[in-house]
Amino acid sequence: MLRGLALLLLSLAVASGVHAQVSASAYADRTVLSEGEVLTFTLEVTGVDDLGTVTPPVPSRHLRLESTTPNLRSRTTFGAQTRITLGWRYRAVDTGPAELGVMSFRAAGQFFTTDPIQIDVTSRRPAQPRQRPLVQVPNSPIGSGSLFVRAVPRKTQAVVGEQIVVDYVLYFDPARVSPRQATATGTWDAPGFWREEMDVPTRDTYPRPATLGGRELRAVTIRRLALFPARAGELELAAMDFEIEIRETDTTDPFAPFFSPFRSRRVDRSATAPAVAIDVRSLPPGAPDGFGGAVGSFEMSARTAPLAAQPGDPVELILTLRGTGNAATLTAPEIDAPQGVDVYDPTSERSTDTARSPLVSVRQFTYTFVPQGGSFEIPEITWSYFDPEAGAYRTLREGPFEIRVDGAPLAAASGAGADDVDARWQRMRGLSTTPLWGVLAVGLALPAIAGLGLLGVRRRRQRPSRADAPDAASRLKRASDRPPKEQAAEAERVIRETLADPIGPLARTLPRRELVARAERLQGSDAARALDRVLAQCEAARYAGETGASDLAADARQALKPFGLGAR
Known part of the structure; x- marks a missing residue:
């Protein structure tokens, strides 16, 4: 039975195309634990910029995975190399032998597989080893060595x-x-x-x-x-x-x-x-709610950018923890989502000042909020740690943060008819919807149209026709080979541009919820749900760095079929 950190070297399942700069390792921080205790399984991959979605090992019946979303997620840069670290927590629920199963994932085009880890769950805390004198630096060297x-x-x-x-x-x-x-x-x-x-x-x-x-x-x-x-x-x-x-x-x-x-x-x-x-x-009792196990001396700072936004625009909250604790295992504070705001799991970066003694590390978490309409407040953030010098738990606080969102709330926008919204869009661009002014505008434009007619005829053949431009299906097909974040951005652009035909020009800028609501009025709830699912995946990839196991571009092509993709 392995003790303590069970380091597993990952075996390559595909030998062809192996790149020497990509390496991976996985380990459990403990292999013997009691009922109710928690272990952390950690995966580290070096030499990749993006890992995508990784499925954690499936536990046996004596262990329970607390969440498929990693509780530990960090991205560390060492010179020209990047290391991505993911961690999942498993809780012991019953006594007996247990196992963390095989884990497989793909990184930089290579396929990796871990070996299973054997875990022993006991009914009580493992007996403490017998006390023996600590080995100290000796007062005299062994023998008379030089x-x-x-x-x-x-x-x-x-x-x-x-x-x-x-x-x-x-x-x-x-x-x-x-x-x-x-x-x-x-x-x-x-x-x-x-x-x-x-x-x-x-x-x-x-x-x-x-x-x-x-x-x-x-x-x-x-x-x-x-x-x-x-x-x-x-x-x-x-x-x-x-x-x-x-x-x-x-x-x-x-x-x-x-x-x-x-x-x-x-x-x-x-x-x-x-x-x-x-x-x-062990740490003393009395830990405050939300304590994640941080030990050391810390300071916390937070800022938001931008301070004002439009509905559907991302707003970032950058929270920085700096201190002498183990930055690799620090957990992000939980932030309650304000009403009417989509919140994505934070991304994180870690840096370490290895020249300082004691070691000082910085862990930065970036949260993304996407308001659907109306100003909102990010509530106060609290984060607790144990100070070993003082022998006490301490809590740091930042916020609250006021974010101004310019524009009508989605509730008002959703209640407006399509004609009202299109009229509003025209007025935003300096056009009037009054019939009289429309006639006058046409009359005033006739001389200009006549004067430019010849120029238009001469240049007609020089302009690329709409048929010559890549269609939506071709753009999505090419996007499949791009990095996940670029693929997500292109997929969302194609979706919005395709929907601009049946919905109107506002489809390019509407918040996701309003866009999906209009799509439902056109093609029904099933088509709208499929569209919403793809748009949510695009936002998660762009704002939170999360990429699903499926091909976003292929999913977008499928979701757009009810709206005429490939019909032209």
């Missing part, structure tokens, strides 16, 4: 989720050896921890004096990690192996002190940093 490595954690006691910075320090006797470089070798595991690699500041890479066991030594930091414990108990950092290139002086030569530059040799030495144990305590 070079050794030790793991030096900033703290050996923490709560679940609290950041622990661990330095791997190389100690050496400057009279005998001179290290050149050190490289971690082999594999290393830290079951029960989420880890992040950190940069070692230049000042810490220079030898500094250190006294251990009465010996005068030098110390150099060769690696730094930020660890975040995922469960309570006594967790162990496994031993870590290093290969160290040194310049060594032959101490058996009595003339070495005088000729050391010429009587030293370069050799590779192996050193192992012994395992270290960390005592991790």
Whole structure:
């Protein structure tokens, strides 16, 4: 039975066309849990810009998937590469052996498949391991060696989720050896921890004096990690192996002190940093409602853009969390949807300042609101975390936010007849619907029409005819090969332009609900529902970055058939 983080390397089901820059991994943060406890299954894919919709693993009967929508969704950029992280929560509902089934997905044209993960659900909390002395940095080196490595954690006691910075320090006797470089070798595991690699500041890479066991030594930091414990108990950092290139002086030569530059040799030495144990305590009771497990010191900011919009225009709320917690597992605050406003699941981006100690991360969530008419208010946002330094839960607040929406509410627009709306559209463009003015307008236009007649005849053949332009079906067919967001934008454009014939020019700008209502009056509820479903998928892809498993362009072609697609 695997313990702690069960890291699964994904196997490629299709070997052809494999691109070396695309990689994927999946793991569960725990494989032993009690009834009622929750585990998180995480998928990480590196080297792709968009992952589309991914179906989480199907659990066995002892586990329950809390939501098919990922509770963890992040997009992180490292130089030229992008990593997409998705996470789902599963709750233990019954005791016994359980399993997270096989998961398959497609990324960048490649097909990936995970192996199943075995889970053990117990009727009570697993017994705590017997207490034993924590492994500390020794007061004296083992034996009389001239070079050794030790793991030096900033703290050996923490709560679940609290950041622990661990330095791997190389100690050496400057009279005998001179290290050149050190490289971690082999594999290393830290079951029960989420880890992040950190940069070692230049000042810490220079030898500094250190006294251990009465010996005068030098110390150099060769690696730094930020660890975040995922469960309570006594967790162990496994031993870590290093290969160290040194310049060594032959101490058996009595003339070495005088000729050391010429009587030293370069050799590779192996050193192992012994395992270290960390005592991790559970979070105290009294967590506020909505607490998602964040631990550390945080600050929150939020802004909206734009401050004013038209019905159907997207309004973004950008919420930023910055702090010392594990940004990869931070959950987005839930925001109640105001009445008459469509709200999409937030997208998120994560950045990490690996040069800061402790590690400081930023998680940005972008919510998209699409008002259907009338000004609205985004309610106050609250987000809670546990501050380990103060030993208390804290709650941050932002908002509320007032958004001005110019234009009549949809209720008023929906109650207007088609003639009224078309007349309103004409007046918006400076035209009058009064018959007298229409006659006068035609009369005044006749001289201009006569004067331009010859020019129109001469240029007629130079203009592309409507028949020469790509029709809607051809545009949708070509859109199938585009990236998901571009495909969604083109599909919505084609839908609205096609509906402009039976509905009128306003079909290009009407909010979705009003457009669907007019489509229902034309072709009935079934056709309108199919159209609404495709438009909703287009909006989700454009605003929330969500793409369905189906082909949006193909769905749009099917939905437009009742409205005359392909008839011309």
